[in-house]
Amino acid sequence: MERKIRVLVAKVGLDGHDVGARVVARAFRDAGMEVIYTGLRQRPEAVVEAALQEDVDVVGVSMLSGAHMVFFPRILELLREKGGEDIVVIGGGVIPIDDVEELKRIGVSELFLPGTSTDSIVDFVKARVRQATSAQC
Amino acid sequence: MEKLREEFRGWRERAAAQPERRQAFRNDVGMEIEPVYTPLHLEERGFDYVQHLGLPGEFPFTRGITPNMYRAQPPNIRVYLGYGTAVDTNQRLKKVLDWGAEEIQLAVDLPTQVGYDSDNEMAAAEVGRVGVAIDSLQDMEEVFRDVPLNTVRRVSMLGNSFGPIALSLFLALGEKQGLSPSEYVVDLQNDVLKEYIARGTQIYPVEPAMRLSADVVEYCARNGLHHWYPLTICINHINAAGAGSSAGAGFALANARCYIDELLSRNLSIDDFAHLLDMFVDERDDFFVAIANIRATRRVWAQMMRATYGARNPAALALRLTAYAHGRETLQEPINNIVRIAFATLAYYLGGVQFLYNASFDEVLSTPSEESVRVAIRTQQILAEELGFGNTVDPLGGSYYLESLTSDIQRDIMTDLNRVTDMGGSMNAIENGFFQRRLTEGAVRRQREFDSGERVSVGVNKYVSKVALPNTPFRIDWEVEKRQREALARVKAARDDQRVKETLAAVHAAADRRENVVPTVLEAVRAYATVGEICDVFRSIHGEFKNKGHF
Numbered sequence: 182m183e184r185k186i187r188v189l190v191a192k193v194g195l196d197g198h199d200v201g202a203r204v205v206a207r208a209f210r211d212a213g214m215e216v217i218y219t220g221l222r223q224r225p226e227a228v229v230e231a232a233l234q235e236d237v238d239v240v241g242v243s244m245l246s247g248a249h250m251v252f253f254p255r256i257l258e259l260l261r262e263k264g265g266e267d268i269v270v271i272g273g274g275v276i277p278i279d280d281v282e283e284l285k286r287i288g289v290s291e292l293f294l295p296g297t298s299t300d301s302i303v304d305f306v307k308a309r310v311r312q313a314t315s316a317q318c
Numbered sequence: 319m320e321k322l323r324e325e326f327r328g329w330r331e332r333a334a335a336q337p338e339r340r341q342a343f344r345n346d347v348g349m350e351i352e353p354v355y356t357p358l359h360l361e362e363r364g365f366d367y368v369q370h371l372g373l374p375g376e377f378p379f380t381r382g383i384t385p386n387m388y389r390a391q392p393p394n395i396r397v398y399l400g401y402g403t404a405v406d407t408n409q410r411l412k413k414v415l416d417w418g419a420e421e422i423q424l425a426v427d428l429p430t431q432v433g434y435d436s437d438n439e440m441a442a443a444e445v446g447r448v449g450v451a452i453d454s455l456q457d458m459e460e461v462f463r464d465v466p467l468n469t470v471r472r473v474s475m476l477g478n479s480f481g482p483i484a485l486s487l488f489l490a491l492g493e494k495q496g497l498s499p500s501e502y503v504v505d506l507q508n509d510v511l512k513e514y515i516a517r518g519t520q521i522y523p524v525e526p527a528m529r530l531s532a533d534v535v536e537y538c539a540r541n542g543l544h545h546w547y548p549l550t551i552c553i554n555h556i557n558a559a560g561a562g563s564s565a566g567a568g569f570a571l572a573n574a575r576c577y578i579d580e581l582l583s584r585n586l587s588i589d590d591f592a593h594l595l596d597m598f599v600d601e602r603d604d605f606f607v608a609i610a611n612i613r614a615t616r617r618v619w620a621q622m623m624r625a626t627y628g629a630r631n632p633a634a635l636a637l638r639l640t641a642y643a644h645g646r647e648t649l650q651e652p653i654n655n656i657v658r659i660a661f662a663t664l665a666y667y668l669g670g671v672q673f674l675y676n677a678s679f680d681e682v683l684s685t686p687s688e689e690s691v692r693v694a695i696r697t698q699q700i701l702a703e704e705l706g707f708g709n710t711v712d713p714l715g716g717s718y719y720l721e722s723l724t725s726d727i728q729r730d731i732m733t734d735l736n737r738v739t740d741m742g743g744s745m746n747a748i749e750n751g752f753f754q755r756r757l758t759e760g761a762v763r764r765q766r767e768f769d770s771g772e773r774v775s776v777g778v779n780k781y782v783s784k785v786a787l788p789n790t791p792f793r794i795d796w797e798v799e800k801r802q803r804e805a806l807a808r809v810k811a812a813r814d815d816q817r818v819k820e821t822l823a824a825v826h827a828a829a830d831r832r833e834n835v836v837p838t839v840l841e842a843v844r845a846y847a848t849v850g851e852i853c854d855v856f857r858s859i860h861g862e863f864k865n866k867g868h869f
Binding site: 190194195197198199200203204206207208217218219220221222224246247248251252275277294295296298299300 | 443
């Protein structure tokens with residue numbers, strides 16, 4: 182049987198608005214994925230540790246407080262250091278276009294801004310994980 | 319009535335034969351809306367003018383809390399403001415006062431809201447971002463430099479998880495400015511229960527946190543601060559996080575009951591403090607539901623105060639309301655948000671709120687620009703003075719539709735309030751995950767409706783234009799964190815360490831004995847103890863809330 186896609190949904194930093202994170206977590210679960218939600222106020226170190234421990238394919242980070250240019254690079258750096266560079270990192274939140282481009286350049290697979298449908302996020306994750314899996318074979 | 323009933327039957331058949339553009343018309347709270355409302359709909363709901371409406375300023379206050387409402391005083395124009403360092407915020411503050419802001423709610427950054435100083439590792443990258451950093455009384459002095467607290471109708475701060483500290487900061491700042499507390503008005507949100515449900519800045523476990531919020535109300539009640547607003551019970555965040563506005567009001571009223579029961583257990587009578595409580599209403603998806611929700615919430619409050627708590631003080635029965643006109647704004651084509659915000663403002667106007675702020679059209683992007691803040695203030699001024707909206711009280715009262723909606727919403731609010739009461743109240747409903755489940759279900763429903771196109775967002779899922787998404791017009795400078803840490807280091811170097819230590823020990827002793835902590839916190843604040851240091855005292859006693867990651 183095909184392995185289920187495993188996703189860690191994380192709230193990083195101090196921002197407590199997690200409606201978006203919870204809705205996306207539900208959408209992943211409804212699409213048949215295994216989902217772990219970290220809850221609020223996680224440090225990048227804790228997110229990366231959970232991602233490795235749970236052996237996830239994808240880390241989805243929700244950030245609304247404006248600190249994205251610090252926390253995304255830190256998560257990518259820690260994943261690389263600890264052997265998690267295969268993990269697909271995606272994000273969602275209020276992020277200016279210039280920053281979106283910069284974050285994609287340094288290794289965030291995709292950023293989903295307000296107004297994105299959950300279906301398109303689910304489709305993106307399925308396609309990207311399939312791609313990564315077939316590349317490994 | 320009989321003739322109408324007969325005519326209505328025939329009309330219904332003719333109307334049913336007409337094709338409609340949707341299968342059913344529903345509002346965000348899930349009610350199916352009829353094609354037309356008539357006296358028959360009021361009769362069906364047992365509508366009675368005297369019992370359900372009464373006159374403005376009279377029980378059950380459906381039409382408003384004073385006899386002449388906006389003919390005497392339009393809603394206070396409130397501005398939510400704060401970014402970067404205290405000096406940055408002070409400059410913006412002076413500008414908005416020039417434009418006509420009548421009350422100021424200070425936006426504080428996330429580290430402050432969750433009780434970390436700017437030099438704490440947990441604060442990294444968040445200092446001065448979503449609001450101004452307040453580490454100590456020194457920052458408050460800077461924010462309000464050359465702006466005495468009595469130049470505005472009310473001053474305010476969110477301060478949900480550190481209510482006693484927020485109250486003390488304003489008390490100590492007033493002293494510094496040479497004002498007696500009788501000369502200015504402080505308003506604190508201080509509603510920690512809804513943080514666990516919807517907003518997420520909780521620090522401690524639920525019960526001790528709730529007691530800290532109650533301490534603020536008790537302090538005001540026992541110290542003659544009857545013109546202050548120590549606790550605003552919020553529907554706003556609960557609705558936005560997915561509950562819907564009827565359940566939002568029901569859950570918020572359940573939270574109100576939790577605080578009230580705590581205060582009653584402290585040998586206060588309901589008439590000693592109920593007039594100090596107010597609520598923050600909210601509905602973002604339906605203009606008429608917004609108006610009806612406000613009227614229904616006032617009615618439920620008045621009935622609850624009289625029937626459940628036996629309040630006699632008229633001020634305890636008449637619920638004062640705050641609203642924030644926003645919610646449907648989009649990142650796409652942000653100028654359209656001016657229209658959305660103006661109509662939301664109008665709904666709250668027609669509902670009869672006392673304190674009103676409206677969003678800035680670029681708020682969805684980042685900290686608002688000066689121009690957008692000015693437009694927000696002007697929107698209220700235009701409504702108040704140009705178009706006749708305040709000339710008569712409750713102008714839509716008696717509308718068949720609005721009164722039907724108000725009755726139906728009242729019924730739903732009561733259902734949800736009673737459900738929480740039956741499970742032992744809000745603290746239990748937080749612990750057992752009831753609120754979280756209800757909110758996630760609602761948020762998922764809204765998202766599905768948006769994805770399917772049933773819920774239209776112009777420029778986002780319908781009439782999508784190909785214009786590029788705007789970039790952030792206004793950015794916080796990266797130096798803010800460094801400057802704020804330096805300022806904090808100067809405060810720590812200049813203060814009397816011994817006095818800080820002693821005052822913090824007194825806070826510890828008071829909290830340990832389950833006494834009201836406000837007097838000791840006030841001493842610590844006067845000694846320039848920091849928000850983080852005082853919160854650490856409470857952490858050492860109560861521990862921290864463990865988030866369970868329900869979704």
